[in-house]
Amino acid sequence: xxxxxxxxxxxxxxxxxxxxxxxxxxxxxxxxxxxxxxxxxxxxxxxxxxxxxxxxxxxxxxxxxxxxxxxxxxxxxxxxxxxxxxxxxxxxxxxxxxxxxxxxxxxxxxxxxxxxxxxxxxxxxxxxxxxxxxxxxxxxxxxxxxxxxxxxxxxxxxxxxxxxxxxxxxxxxxxxxxxxxxxxxxxxxxxxxxxxxxxxxxxxxxxxxxxxxxxxxxxxxxxxxxxxxxxxxxxxxxxxxxxx
Numbered sequence: 001x002x003x004x005x006x007x008x009x010x011x012x013x014x015x016x017x018x019x020x021x022x023x024x025x026x027x028x029x030x031x032x033x034x035x036x037x038x039x040x041x042x043x044x045x046x047x048x049x050x051x052x053x054x055x056x057x058x059x060x061x062x063x064x065x066x067x068x069x070x071x072x073x074x075x076x077x078x079x080x081x082x083x084x085x086x087x088x089x090x091x092x093x094x095x096x097x098x099x100x101x102x103x104x105x106x107x108x109x110x111x112x113x114x115x116x117x118x119x120x121x122x123x124x125x126x127x128x129x130x131x132x133x134x135x136x137x138x139x140x141x142x143x144x145x146x147x148x149x150x151x152x153x154x155x156x157x158x159x160x161x162x163x164x165x166x167x168x169x170x171x172x173x174x175x176x177x178x179x180x181x182x183x184x185x186x187x188x189x190x191x192x193x194x195x196x197x198x199x200x201x202x203x204x205x206x207x208x209x210x211x212x213x214x215x216x217x218x219x220x221x222x223x224x225x226x227x228x229x230x231x232x233x234x235x236x237x238x239x240x241x242x243x244x
Contacts, residue, residue, distance in 0.1 A: 007067045010059070014071060017056060020049050021082055028086050053079060087180045090148035094139060098151075098158030098171035098193065101200035105139055110220050115227045119203045133190045138207040140223075142216035143186050151177045159195035162208060168194055183210040 027034065027042040034042060053075065060072040095106040099116075107113035117135040125134055141147050151160050151171045158171035165181040183189070193204035211219065 007065070010056075010068070010071060013052075013056060014075070017049070017052050017075070018078065020045060020052065021078060024049050025082060025086065087148055087178060088146050090180065091145040092141060093148045093150065094141070095150040095152070096139075096160050096171065098153040098155070098160070098197070098204070100155050100198050101193075101204045103135075103160070103193075103204065103206060104154075105137075107220075107223070111224060113220075113223045113227050115223075117205075117207065119205050130190070132202060133192070133205045133207075135205050135207045138188070138209045140209045140211060140216060140219045141183060142213045143183055143210050145213075146180055146182050148178060148180050151179070156197050157195045158193050158197050158204065160191070160206060161194040162189055162191035162206060164189045164191075165208075167191075170195060183208070186210045186212065 024042065024045050027038070027045070031039065031042065057072065057075055060068045060075065093107075093109055095108060097104040097106070102116055102118045104114065104116050115137050117137045117139075119132065120134040120136055122128075122131060124136075125131060149160070149167070149169070151169050152175060153171040153173045155173060157173075159168060160171055161168040162181070165183065167179055167181050169177050169179040171177070187210055189208045189210065191206035191208075193201060193206075195201075197204070
């Protein structure tokens with residue numbers, strides 16, 4: 001099949017795909033403000049983009065040309081990037097703020113829920129294997145819900161990262177970045193700051209607890225009262241689902 005592969009032609013077509021993808025990506029972010037005609041055009045562009053990607057992926061998959069394999073990998077990455085950067089309608093918004101050297105979190109959908117998450121010392125760990133990973137408070141989110149994450153920083157560059165969710169986004173002072181995730185199973189998930197941010201860079205872990213919708217509603221009720229204080233301990237006996 002490699003005899004039928006023309007690298008120059010495919011590169012031009014790949015460029016067309018990238019240009020259309022940029023148009024679709026920009027319109028997706030402003031979709032709510034589009035008028036009726038622009039929304040129709042956006043849907044038509046999205047349909048055309050999906051068709052072009054499908055046809056191109058098939059062509060590249062059928063060729064054993066080394067350039068085809070590279071282009072196929074490039075196409076796959078661009079699709080993944082588009083999906084990850086296109087935020088669906090969110091069920092919940094959380095704001096994460098990087099500080100030297102801890103994270104602060106806000107739940108703007110639920111009023112004044114604001115708290116810090118600091119790394120636990122070695123003598124406070126529930127398990128020695130969780131050294132540099134456990135925090136004194138946790139983000140709590142409901143399972144199977146779209147969580148929009150807004151990320152910024154109060155000082156230097158940080159990066160909010162949870163490998164299990166496929167999420168890594170820079171926290172930049174003066175800029176609000178956005179990403180999203182949807183956890184499909186309950187449990188406790190760990191991450192760390194992934195941008196060198198000073199001598200205590202390794203001491204900025206991230207904990208996300210995924211619970212049932214009922215447990216999340218109970219936690220929100222708890223958090224609205226308890227997070228009026230700056231000294232919150234979700235591991236004590238005042239609230240069962242926040243325990244290990």
